[in-house]
Amino acid sequence: VVGNSTEGALLLWLEESGISYKQLREQFPEVYQVHFNSERKRMTTVINYNGRLIVLVKGAPEVVLGNATQILGNDGQLRPITEQDLARAQEFLQDSASQAMRTLGFGYAVLPPDTPTDEDILHERRDEIERNLIFVGFIAIRDPLRPDVKQAVEECQSAGIKVKMITGDNVETARAIAYDVGLLDRRDAAIDVEGATVLTHDRFEELYEKWSALYRKTPRSEAEQKELEKYEEQLAGMQVLARARPLDKLKMVELLQTRQEVVAMTGDGTNDAPALKKADVGLAMGIAGTEVAKEASKIVLLDDSFSTIVKAVHWGRALYENIQRFVQFQLTINVSALTIAFLGPFFGVEPPFTVLQLLWINVIMDTFASIALCSEPPRPGVMKQKPKRRDENIVTPAMFTTIMSTAAFYVVIMITLLLLMKYTGIFARQEEQKILDAGKVTPTQAGVFFSIYVFFQIFNLINCRSLVPEESGFKGLGVNKAFLGIAGTIMVVQILITEFKPLADIFKVGTLDLQEWIYVLLITPTVLLFAESARRIRLAKTGRAELAPAPASA
Template sequence: MVTLSEGGEDETPLQVKLNGVATIIGKIGLAFAILTFLVLTSRFLAVKVSHDRIRKWSMSDVLNLLNFFAIAVTILVVAVPEGLPLAVTLSLAFAMKKLMNDKALVRHLSACETMGSASCICTDKTGTLTTNHMVVTKIWTCGEEKRVESNKPGHVLSSSISEKVTKTLVHAIFLNTGAEVVKGKDGKNEILGSPTETALLELGLLFQRDFRAQRKESKTIKVEPFNSVKKKMSVLVMLPGGSLRAFLKGASEVILGLCDKIVGKDGDSVPMSEEQRKHITNVINGFACEALRTICLAFKDVDKTSEESIPENNYTLIAVVGIKDPVRPGVKEAVETCLAAGIVVRMVTGDNINTAKAIAKECGILTDDGIAVEGSDFRDKSTQEMKELIPKLQVMARSLPMDKHKLVTILRKECNEIVAVTGDGTNDAPALHEADIGLAMGIAGTEVAKESADVVIMDDNFTTIVTVAKWGRSVYINIQKFVQFQLTVNIVALMTNFFSACISGSAPLTAVQLLWVNMIMDTLGALALATEPPHDGLMKQPPVGRNERFITKIMWRNIVGQSIYQLIVLGVLEFQGKQLLNLNGPHADANLKTLIFNTFVFCQVFNEINSRDMEKINIFQGMLSSWVFIMVMVSTVTFQIVIVEFLGEFADTVPLSRELWMVSVLIGAVSLVVGAVLKCIPVYIGKNTHLIKHHDGYEPLPSGPDMA
């Protein structure tokens, strides 16, 4: 609880970047609004001075100044990216809804995009990488190693081992447990308890079917439950004859260290020689190398004078049990996907180091150049030594909860990584809270773990975590698409009105028209671009670093290219439109202004299609499957027709002829050609002049410090 209360809620990487982008855009918009107002007002006053009418003011003059002010305010409204929070929220909400179908419950909206930037996943083993259905497959006792077959009850141990040993083993399992055997609705026995306890009870039931009878025969005097620090559970019981006996079970190397005797084939305790200790250690390591979780069982007869306390040492080792927890199907492929996406996967587990290494190799986490360490070795190192070790650290075994918390803290604060952490226990809560994104298990997870997490993985499957990462990347890139689209509209609208004000003394786009463009750009644009689904190519690119710029050079290339094209077209129409299009008559000016407005809108419509992908030339791929995008496009065009043809007085437009409509649409459609040409232009990045040429969006991009 103390650890959970430390530190506040940090802003997500995207929030930090967007705050900077929004501030800059707002300041530029304010500057252009003031400049435009000053230029229009200055020109107006200059005309009055030249006509010697500076002292004569009419209501018409006041309305002109008011109109200039309205245009300036509208420019500011257009420039301020109020659609940015909408785009972010829409994108996150859309991803959240889709992730629900993929067995991921997002508790905090911002967790979606944070997961997309994750550069490291610290995952536990049991239940996430493995199925969390544990079964005892091997047992070593009295110097013999046996394979356990559940279809042969009572024949697990050979006849050479006495009934006394079997009885002691059953007592050690049944009397020292936190699990319970109950009758199910179908009349069959069901075991309630943790996966490890369940596996041990299933082993005990192979020898003795009546669990309750064994429990009733003995009286439990004192219990020390299992905890993650001591890694053992012990109990003091009074056996039917009245004698006291302590039973101990837990992590194999911990229990072995507390034993100085071993049970013989006749059931009596015999001193343990160093040779036997080495042999048992080899058995434990052999089980662990087969990816088995090893548990040791031990007992000690206690004097009645020691009734109040459970002894701490001098136990007799009964057996070493090997528990198999199979790797989940699809985990290896999911880990490979993470590695291809530049996400480092680290396993943090309380298991024996050999078991952890075996599972990690099976999952593809532990590579030839990777390092596996024990939690005790890690926590003894200095911060600098940890920083040097972490780049190669892939497995941490026998770790305490605070080791996991320390690892996450060093990764975030010292290595500047964006860290995702998985956990299920109450003791995982500090690490889940400290991480940029905490992923709790929905099935095996405790309520404390779920409360501390940002996302609950409903099926406890690592593959689902990869799905969350893919949607997170989709959120990030969708917001980038929206910002690219919005900045293009901003630049063109601001520059068009500013230069026109400087040259001709009037703004071609009126306040109402600018507000309609603002609606297209912010509300409808956000809805269209923020709901694009992810594709597999997103997981073939490196994650976006915490310090990388949000607006990339690729985005600037597209923004500047499209802005130049639109400014040239609108400038030509503004100053040469009448001659080029042969517009004559009393309505020539009104027709031209409406044409400029219509062309500007259609340039944005087609540029919105362009913005579906910042790199792919074929921007139509998958468009028909995005029904939201299609609906927004159809709605935008429909409303534009209504505004131009039927809302003339309100929007300062006049109905256009079929030819002028064709001109508007064709000029807008050329944006698609301009976009394709721009995407063929390579972008130079950093000092080493790495090139990003056109690719189909499914190829990995260069990574490293130059990407910033």
């Protein structure tokens, strides 16, 4: 079915009943039509039926019944509609709605013979011609839930994402659907009462107007502030809004944004465009959505599936964490390199890094590192975390502690190494004695110093896979072949820079022998031991803090 699913269901029903819709359209030409919208909640068509104008109305059953004065009985006879008829119809409608079925009422009226056929005149009289209808009946349509919707809602809830359903369906249908997908825990959840999470448009509008009036008022008394918070909590706690009007979505977005919440809104109609534009993330339906809705959105769902949104959140969180990993890695390098370069002259040695070495460390090597860290697959617990606050820093307290502690470890090791090179001549070769006597770092010492620092970063890539004390950087390391391949590539290139004489001369380092490489490979993995020890200590402290009794109140 292409287009509106409700219209498609009706056409399929006609086809299955052996009735040709195209033939009927050709036999009874359309004179005038008003399309359905969420304000009118009905669609009206005027046709020419054997020389007489007939108005056909379909829409919300309560709207059609409200404009009806007669009913077409089972015997095919017309009779005035009674309170008993209305009560019986309401009973059937509630029963259908409680089964999560959408209901659509039908009515018609024979217009007077002198009714003009001019479309503009009919448009002016559209409210008049929709009165005194003959109620024919209603149909109930079930739009089966996709099998993955309930699981997707559960994943959203476990991820701290609050899902709200805003629909034009009547409240009984909306409540039943919300129960089926897991938004409500009771099929008979309260409606429009104090503290209810299921609201109709009228109740929502009443609460919103009261909240809006108090929100705009400044200053507010203590009593008014409490009233404002009460209305805000009830509106923000709403889970289902039924018989919604076009502006209801926009109002809901604005209210949630005043609470500093990040709001994503889905929609498919032209009337949804303001809310889609206002939301932090607007998601339009790619199949059923209008072009206006797509233009107003930031994301278009090609399959119109709610579960696709959950997948997008999943991958978005994984990407955010990978960016955090790279930021942690990059800042560790920058803080340590800057500190070492700054402290070097104070210890009587020339700056240990050349411009070209820093270029390799901070630009070229980091490019490979970013690819390695961004190739990390989503970790299993990523959808169990709470959403990020709008003002939350990308560098978390745990990351800051890791950055500063690891950078301090680098500084201590590297400055100690510099002092040993200066005062003991370690790693200096006999032919470089004159350079050493002049108080300078020899090419071989520079090569060892440069290689140790780079290999420290390579091993620290593993540490940076962990963003919290609860997880080790070694967890799942063997699964990510791309990560291991890139880390190995950086090692090989670093060895080539040091051992290939033309490259070594460019980088102003000396080539290293086997013994010196053994020292490099013995010293640099210590950063793994340091990071794991620091992680376990922090984890133990966190555990003790959670187990410690709360202080007694005075």
